[in-house]
Amino acid sequence: MARALYIHWPFCAKKCPYCDFNSHVRESVDVAAWQAALLADMRAEADVAGGEALSSIFFGGGTPSLMPPSLVERLLAEAAELWGFEPGIEITLEANPSSVEARNFADLAQAGVNRVSLGVQSFDDETLRWLGRLHGAQEGLNATEAAQSAFERVSFDLIYALPGHSLDDWRKQLASALAIGTSHLSLYQLTIEPGTRFATDVRRGAFAPLDDDLAADLFDLTQEMTAAAGLPAYETSNHAVPGEESRHNLTYWRYRDYCGIGPGAHGRRGGHATVRHRKPENYLTAVERSGHGIAEQRILFSEEQASEALLMGLRLVEGVDLGEFETRFGMPGKSLIEQRKLDHLCALGLMWRRGARIGVAPAGRSVLNAVLGEVVADGLVQA
Template structure:
């Protein structure tokens, strides 16, 4: 049933001060125990969700999944293929940190079946990397990127911008440098201060102040201009790719198609027999292992989603895409009239100020609207949709 499989490896060597992902530091990791648990959870998911459709993508996220032994990666992929089958030219991505130790594993990971890697470079400047709490240097990032391009057919790397005090001149120089490596995909994220992180505490204590919203908007506009000029236009708010090189896995999320989430804290969506279901795995690694041992799966919560909830999620995800979404398709899929999906009055207003575009039944966010996407989504989606 799922088109995509997400596998979460929750362990990191260090918690970055901006990170609110489900990542944990552990002195020792029992690889055999984790292999057994992840395999059992995958089998339970396949049994619950059906297996009549081949996977189009697999994504190893974290945490730091490049710390996984390549033999474990190979074993999990072999099981996934047996349970669901792999579509031709399946995309299999693994997130990696560009430390020397992890880069040395790239050949083995490619041999295990990984064909796309996403490197958490974040910056090529040593001072910035230290401030971001990263363990690698700029030199190690360059080395890892070079090795990755030798071993993997497709390479993405992440950068963080809109840092405190960052100017347009500084960001232009760094982004043009990054674009010069010729990768087919870039993920470019503005620094956000997430609750519960060390950076949130620092901002509250006055250690530093986030970049002003107007300055951040200027850097966002510059990002769109430069990436488009270099043949990597935005296809989602923070993701840029050559045409045809978009992340198939992430498109599954944004187009609101089915995906299975395996591992601590992983989310999943299933739709079959006319219904929709959301699954969430236990978040803490030890609780996840215990749940799988006792019940054969790691699910902490599984609940039925109303048609309104599904439509709301589909809208919130689909409007992140430059391609937008088709209201008539959503109306047919969830049997909810288009005028109940979105506020027609607000749609008319947002179109009039060039924040939303519409072509027939397809709507999307304009380039001017993308910097204020979150606010637009709150305005556009009908208030009572989730009760539908």
């Protein structure tokens, strides 16, 4: 059933002020206990969502590069036994570019990881300090070089549209990033997420987010430069050499089944949504008690599946085929769309329509949330 597996490692050396992911700082981690729990949770998922070989595995976090390579290897061996692997399976691990973690790259590759996603975020020391990162600019460059030597495929993240950012600042930084020569880049505008330290700083007036118009100009510049360099956008914030797109993330955006294990991990498989316990200690207790870490499991009814598929799919440059919705979800895709507003947005050049397939045009991607709020039928747009 499930073709993809997500494994969440919740631990970080430090909590970044912009991060709202399920990450935790602990003085020590009992690796043996975590290996036992993750293996048990994996087996529980395979019991209900097995039957097809995996096409992708993604270690996310937290900071998975803090995992001992031996643990990664053991988890991959178990996944191979439970599901089997498709030829050419994509196995991605998120990593921070500290020199300590970079020393593990060769061992992680030997364990089976063939794609790494580096949380570089910036190649400027002052910016990295402001973002609360523990590595410096040179460490980021060194780690990127080490990753390119160790892994078949390398991606790295950058954050832009920071307070005070100008078009010239970002043009220079992005040009330097593109010159590194990786086949994939994830380029995110700074978002002030509720519950983060940055949200508190903004509320207290410590800094103000960048002006929306300038942020839109930076987004447009990003699209132009990446496309010219041969890494066009395939999703709102993700850019790749054609054929080098993240297969795992495409599973999410194309709304295909995946299992999620580890603290706070989400899953979508067999018409059900699953959520694991978020707090690491609660997760361990749940697995010991029940044999799995699920905190919530519920049925996804057809309309909810269809609306999720629509909202995820419209993030992709390829858009969605509304004609497939009848087969997949038992309801016409057109019923999810405000047809008059779609016509209007197409006339404005913010969306496009080719037969049964619709998508957001380049001019609309910088204001994606507003476009979705217009075109998706009332009651379907989720906060």
